[in-house]
Amino acid sequence: MIAFERNNIDQETLIRLYKELVKPRMIEEKMLFLLRQGKISKWFSGIGQEAVSVGVACALEKEEYILPLHRNLGIFTSRGVPLHRLFCQFQGKPSGFTKGRDRSFHFGSKEHHIVGMISHLGPQMAVADGIALAEKLSRSNRATLVFTGDGGTSEGDFHEALNLASVWNLPLIFLVENNGYGLSTPLEEQFKIKSFKEKGPAYAIETHTIDGNNILEVYSKIRVLADYVRRESRPVLVEAITFRMRGHEEASGTKYIPEQLFEAWAKKDPVENYERYLLNEAILTIQEIESIKQKIKDGIDEAWQYTENEKEPVADASIEEEDMYAPYVHIRTRPRTTLKSPKRFIDAISDGLRLAMDKYPRLIQMGQDIAEYGGVFKVTEGLVERYSKERVRNTPLCESAVIGAGYGLAIKDYKSVIEMQFADFITSGFNQVVNNLAKSHYRWEQAADVVIRMPTGAGTSGGPFHSQSNEAWFFHTPGLKIVYPSNPYDAKGLLLAAIEDPNPVLYFEHKALYRSITEEIPDDYYTVPIGEAILAEEGDDLTIVAYGNAVWWAKEAVKKEAASADIIDLRSLLPWDKELVLKSVLKTGRVLVINEDTLTGSISAEIAAWISENAFESLDAPVMRVGSLDTAVPFSKSLEDNFLPVKRIQDKLKELQYY
Incomplete structure (x- = not known):
């Protein structure tokens, strides 16, 4: 049983918390049913942990960013993310937030002030540092909250993010969902501490432990702490004690968890306990509860029907490649003065x-x-x-x-x-x-x-x-x-x-x-377009492709050899200027690609392969490469000189000229 304290929360909010609490539970139940039917492929269940997500989302202002994990469905539903888009996201449909490119909660929505996770546990905490820093710099008086699990706190990202937030006095709440297991590994095999309240003092961060299954405690405490971080511009660490009643994911099962733990935590079910409290306090009637659930069920069924009817995404290679980058057309800026x-x-x-x-x-x-x-x-x-x-x-x-x-x-x-x-x-x-x-x-x-x-x-x-x-x-x-x-x-x-x-x-x-x-x-402001190479020197007999310090090595080698060469300074490596390289190769028929990097697997290999594939019939010699030795970079000058390709460029240039 959970002991609820109202803490002057008005009746409207109490009812809203119930609606938001029961919605993710009902969605979860629907998803588990669909999983058994084979209609969805994977599910990370948060049953038993809903009060943390819902309490947090309802306590913060809607403009304040939350960075959740993959068991925080209640964040998304409480923030009003349309269910049909959420379900399409789960199913990899076009109306999802990632156009079918990712699943679960690996996405964000600026409209809803949510930034989802990636599978590597921990990096989202540093992202929260950046968002909180932006809020601080813009004087917005807003808090940011980021989730991590007990397992994720063993990552170096946890230490780095907390330390940076503390040093920079960021208005940020770190919330550790402590559900007792990192997948199957129990707490005692993850760390020696008994409570995360021991962690915060090491970073001069105020730390609190709350009952993560008590929706009213979560809601009330996060409201107080959000006010604190807004006012003081200081981070806090919160440990929410909770428990997941399903496996890490459905496929992993729960055999590693003692049965008595399930029995104990079943009595602390956040939804059932809160529902009982509202009935006992005459805040809701059974009929009103049934009406709320029916309305939620209708919304879930309608959203799922939309998802089922939506077609799978149609693959288009050009769109996929273009979408790797934010749309941007560079307009070259030239100096306004001649100074x-x-x-x-x-x-x-x-x-x-x-x-x-x-x-x-x-x-x-x-x-x-x-x-x-x-x-x-x-x-x-x-x-x-x-x-x-x-x-x-x-x-x-x-x-x-x-x-x-x-x-x-x-x-x-x-x-x-x-x-x-x-x-x-x-x-x-x-x-x-x-x-x-x-x-x-x-x-x-x-x-x-x-x-x-x-x-x-x-x-x-x-x-x-x-x-x-x-x-x-x-x-x-x-x-x-x-x-x-x-x-x-x-x-x-x-x-x-x-x-x-x-x-x-x-x-x-x-x-x-x-x-x-x-x-x-x-002296003035100007830009050089990314992706545009330049001819550092012009010649007729061969093409040298280089970048960075290798451009100067190429110039020196050509001078010593009295060769007539196009020396292409790539300037940009991703993307690189295939058009200029091809134009030069078609003119000279001989190519040497130089890089300072070790030779095996270097960028010169990709460039040489591309030239061979696209200009083979115009070549009068094999595409040749020069790079550093396939070793680590040595310290001693004599060893370093031997490591670098400078002396070998001259020999390779001769070999190419007289092939």
């Missing part, structure tokens, strides 16, 4: 950041040591004095949380530029890049307006963890854009184009170029 000044590569990047900050008041920069210190390479030096620490933000060492926060900012129509201290360190945020940013628009038409700056490359004796060329890791990922300038003019223009673009862009900047080259470039 130029000499700028090093690093100065061009700094200049681009400054001009972008001027143009976009909702642009936020984030990264380790980028504020007063100016970043480890001093790219952001002086920006914090000009734009404040609200917009130029030092971060803890938490790449996943910061990239996720960038995505959260994008959901609230902010732009962000995130500096990786070294490109190597993005491994700690890899999931956010390839699964959240890259798939966002394809899944639910939400642009991920994030630029990640990637100081990259060898030649500076940085060793295995500060010198990697890792652009190929992301080249394989649809939904991302990748740029890699080789000179100051392109460094500035491509950065500004990347910031303009609403899609996620990885901006690689070679560390060895920062202070080694200087060029007179426009």
Whole structure:
């Protein structure tokens, strides 16, 4: 039995809570019936946990974002998501929120202020950081709430998100649904703590434990805590003790759970107990309850009928590929004045950041040591004095949380530029890049307006963890854009184009170029279109395709060999300029592709394969490639020089010329 306390809640709200509580239960029962009939393929049941979702959704203001998990049906129904669209989402029908591309609650709806999860438990907590940061920056006086399960708290994302929220004083509620099991693993095999109230103090976060099956306690407590985080702009951690009466999913069953646990929790059923309370308090009659249930049933049946009648999505490859990216047509901006000044590569990047900050008041920069210190390479030096620490933000060492926060900012129509201290360190945020940013628009038409700056490359004796060329890791990922300038003019223009673009862009900047080259470039704002290569040099005998520092190596090799070559500076890697490459190859008939990355599986392999497939009959020699050794990047200069392809380019150039 559950002891309910009214807490001055008016009768209208009490009845509304019942309607919202019984609706997900009845939907669940319908879905389980359809599952047995073979009409749906999978179901994650939240039976027994409805009070948490419904209490939260009813306690928060409708404009406040909630980030639920896959057992929080009550969030969606309480927020008024149309049932026919919800059911179409479950069935992969076109009227669902992801056009059949995903299932369950792997979607968001800005209209309903909901951002769904991805299957990797944890990343949504960092996204909530970003949304809460946006609310704080815009002075909206709104709270944000994000769900995680007891199992998900073992993820590094939990630590990173809580720590970042605490450091930045974000108006955010972290809610842990503690249902006793992470799939089949009981609590004692997940962590040693007895209660999540032990976790919060480590982050200087106020923590509360509530009865997750008591709808009135959930509703009342979340209302109080939401008022607190709005007023104080501080995060809180809430543990909701509850229990799921079905398996992790229906296929997994419940044999691993002792029967006595089911018997104990059945007595705490949130729907039955609350219904009994309303009857005992004469707030509702049996007849009124039956009327409410009938109306809900009619709505469910009507929505399911709509879903059954809707046809399966029709596959169209062109639409599928286009939808990986938010629609965007770049209009090239040219300088308004003729004023130029000499700028090093690093100065061009700094200049681009400054001009972008001027143009976009909702642009936020984030990264380790980028504020007063100016970043480890001093790219952001002086920006914090000009734009404040609200917009130029030092971060803890938490790449996943910061990239996720960038995505959260994008959901609230902010732009962000995130500096990786070294490109190597993005491994700690890899999931956010390839699964959240890259798939966002394809899944639910939400642009991920994030630029990640990637100081990259060898030649500076940085060793295995500060010198990697890792652009190929992301080249394989649809939904991302990748740029890699080789000179100051392109460094500035491509950065500004990347910031303009609403899609996620990885901006690689070679560390060895920062202070080694200087060029007179426009002082004014201008852009270089993403996806457009350029001829760095023109010739007749062969084509060299390169990018980044390899462009300079190619120029030096051609000069030493006195060769006549088209040197194509790709500038952009995803997408890359197939048209210019093909035009040059058809002219010269001989091709050398150079990259600094290790040779096996590098971007040069894709380019070489594409040329062979599309220009085979025009080739006078095999497409040749040069790259670094297939080893980690060594520290010692002699070993690093041997690792890099610089000396081998000359030999390969001769081999190609005289083939």
